[in-house]
Amino acid sequence: MTATQKRIIMNRVALTFSTLSTLIALAFLFWILAILVMKGVDALNWNIFIYEGSPPGYEDSGLKHALVGQLILVGLATLIGVPLGIMAGTYLSEYGKNSKLAHTIRDISDIMMSAPSIVIGAFVYAVVVMPMGHFSAWAGAIALGIIMIPIILRTTDDMLQLVPGTLREAAFALGAPKYKVIKDVVYRGAKAGILTGVLLGIARVAGETAPLLFTSFNDNFFTTDLNEAMPSLTVTMFNYAISPYEDWQQLGWAAAFILSMFILGLNILGRLILFFGKKRK
Amino acid sequence: MASIIDIKEECALHVRDFEFTYKGAASPSLKKITMPIAKHAVTALIGPSGCGKTTLLRSFNRMHDLYPGNTYAGEIEFEGRNILGAKEDLIHLRTKIGMIFQKPTAFPMSIFDNVAYGMRLQGIKNKTELSDRVEKALQDAALWKEVQDRLKHDANGLSGGQQQRLCIARAIAVEPEVLLFDEPTSALDPISTQGIEKLVIELKERVSIIIVTHNMQQAARVSDYTGFMYLGELIELGHTEELFVTPKEKLTQEYITGKFG
Numbered sequence: 001m002t003a004t005q006k007r008i009i010m011n012r013v014a015l016t017f018s019t020l021s022t023l024i025a026l027a028f029l030f031w032i033l034a035i036l037v038m039k040g041v042d043a044l045n046w047n048i049f050i051y052e053g054s055p056p057g058y059e060d061s062g063l064k065h066a067l068v069g070q071l072i073l074v075g076l077a078t079l080i081g082v083p084l085g086i087m088a089g090t091y092l093s094e095y096g097k098n099s100k101l102a103h104t105i106r107d108i109s110d111i112m113m114s115a116p117s118i119v120i121g122a123f124v125y126a127v128v129v130m131p132m133g134h135f136s137a138w139a140g141a142i143a144l145g146i147i148m149i150p151i152i153l154r155t156t157d158d159m160l161q162l163v164p165g166t167l168r169e170a171a172f173a174l175g176a177p178k179y180k181v182i183k184d185v186v187y188r189g190a191k192a193g194i195l196t197g198v199l200l201g202i203a204r205v206a207g208e209t210a211p212l213l214f215t216s217f218n219d220n221f222f223t224t225d226l227n228e229a230m231p232s233l234t235v236t237m238f239n240y241a242i243s244p245y246e247d248w249q250q251l252g253w254a255a256a257f258i259l260s261m262f263i264l265g266l267n268i269l270g271r272l273i274l275f276f277g278k279k280r281k
Numbered sequence: 282m283a284s285i286i287d288i289k290e291e292c293a294l295h296v297r298d299f300e301f302t303y304k305g306a307a308s309p310s311l312k313k314i315t316m317p318i319a320k321h322a323v324t325a326l327i328g329p330s331g332c333g334k335t336t337l338l339r340s341f342n343r344m345h346d347l348y349p350g351n352t353y354a355g356e357i358e359f360e361g362r363n364i365l366g367a368k369e370d371l372i373h374l375r376t377k378i379g380m381i382f383q384k385p386t387a388f389p390m391s392i393f394d395n396v397a398y399g400m401r402l403q404g405i406k407n408k409t410e411l412s413d414r415v416e417k418a419l420q421d422a423a424l425w426k427e428v429q430d431r432l433k434h435d436a437n438g439l440s441g442g443q444q445q446r447l448c449i450a451r452a453i454a455v456e457p458e459v460l461l462f463d464e465p466t467s468a469l470d471p472i473s474t475q476g477i478e479k480l481v482i483e484l485k486e487r488v489s490i491i492i493v494t495h496n497m498q499q500a501a502r503v504s505d506y507t508g509f510m511y512l513g514e515l516i517e518l519g520h521t522e523e524l525f526v527t528p529k530e531k532l533t534q535e536y537i538t539g540k541f542g
Contacts, residue, residue: 170386170448172347174399174455175376184398188389 040257089156140216192277442473
């Protein structure tokens with residue numbers, strides 16, 4: 001056997017194995033999605049959006065409480081996490097640059113990104129829930145917001161650094177003060193990227209359960225009081241799924257399906273914005 | 282041994298014993314440079330890569346201040362004061378001394394907003410005044426005819442040559458005294474290059490121009506005065522024809538005849 005033949009065979013073997021591995025990984029993914037879609041669509045009906053939770057066995061039970069609660073929690077988390085993340089990312093890219101402090105912040109933020117989310121939950125439990133004396137939507141939103149910060153901080157930092165330095169210099173050369181250079185030129189240049197980072201950050205926290213378990217806790221009824229425990233899709237899903245009642249399990253599937261579609265939608269939207277943002281240039 | 286011409290007419294800038302050192306560098310990148318910059322004329326700076334011509338150009342609007350740790354010594358006189366002073370108002374200075382970069386730097390906004398940007402920075406809000414001055418600047422930059430129907434369009438949709446003329450329009454819209462050109466045509470095709478060169482010659486009626494170029498033919502075509510720089514020193518400054526035809530320094534002659542560089 002010549003060296004060339006040997007190489008061709010090796011190449012085929014490697015290709016076969018890597019293709020097989022990919023197929024197996026994808027098969028599980030589609031299996032999960034297929035079951036989710038089948039069970040989820042099956043469990044969907046209008047009642048879900050109209051009624052709040054009820055004890056098992058009632059006809060008129062839905063997920064309105066969890067849907068609204070989820071939106072409130074994620075919305076509040078976005079209000080907390082996005083400004084902090086973008087401002088910190090701006091500091092890193094435009095002011096800190098390669099300083100020791102900036103590198104330390106980047107490292108810590110990377111560690112935060114991979115920290116187990118339940119740890120963040122425990123932290124918020126200690127500093128917010130304990131002093132307040134009760135669970136609250138605020139506590140849940142703060143936990144989610146903290147998880148969001150490092151994601152948005154890093155994408156903002158990366159996206160701002162992609163804006164060419166000559167563009168900044170050109171603005172300075174026209175006599176622009178630094179904050180206007182950042183606001184008018186750098187942010188505009190990185191608009192699509194930052195927006196994508198924000199959407200991916202929201203998508204990331206929207207699926208979190210652990211940090212909510214002992215911050216916003218859960219509630220089976222509709223509420224908009226931010227100082228009270230607040231239901232969320234994820235915790236509701238968890239409670240319903242492990243319950244022995246079939247109608248609750250059905251609602252759990254519906255919640256899983258709606259949440260997955262929401263996150264999928266955010267991800268697709270984020271990618272579309274990035275794609276069209278790049279094409280325009 | 283430098284041979285520096287004495288300019289009799291009024292000067293826009295006077296450089297005296299100017300030295301510039303980059304952050305952390307052991308020795309200055311520009312050494313004891315003394316040169317007058319004639320008013321309402323084009324002064325070209327030529328020389329091999331790394332000779333310091335761009336470094337010198339970026340000293341005139343104190344662009345080096347964007348990166349901390351660089352140091353200036355000596356004097357650059359502009360409008361009767363030394364602009365290297367610690368109290369110099371850089372924002373004001375940069376509205377008086379504009380700059381055009383090597384690569385076009387259209388901002389990610391509309392064509393109109395690009396040209397209006399500098400004026401808005403100066404606090405001009407009146408819509409009629411803005412649009413009049415935008416039109417005038419675009420006409421002066423020979424771009425008006427091509428863009429008058431799409432002023433609201435994204436400036437990044439323009440070609441490279443158009444974007445460079447847009448940058449010139451943006452710079453002249455704030456009516457500076459001096460314009461610095463840093464190899465403005467090195468990223469452009471020959472036809473766009475011709476357009477920019479024509480503009481440079483037209484503009485010198487109103488502004489004093491300093492242009493850094495790699496291209497000796499370009500220096501010969503557009504400039505009234507030419508300075509030849511080598512290893513951080515200004516070797517010779519003279520009338521352009523004289524410098525190219527009868528250079529006074531041996532180094533200049535070797536460079537313009539292609540013996541090195």
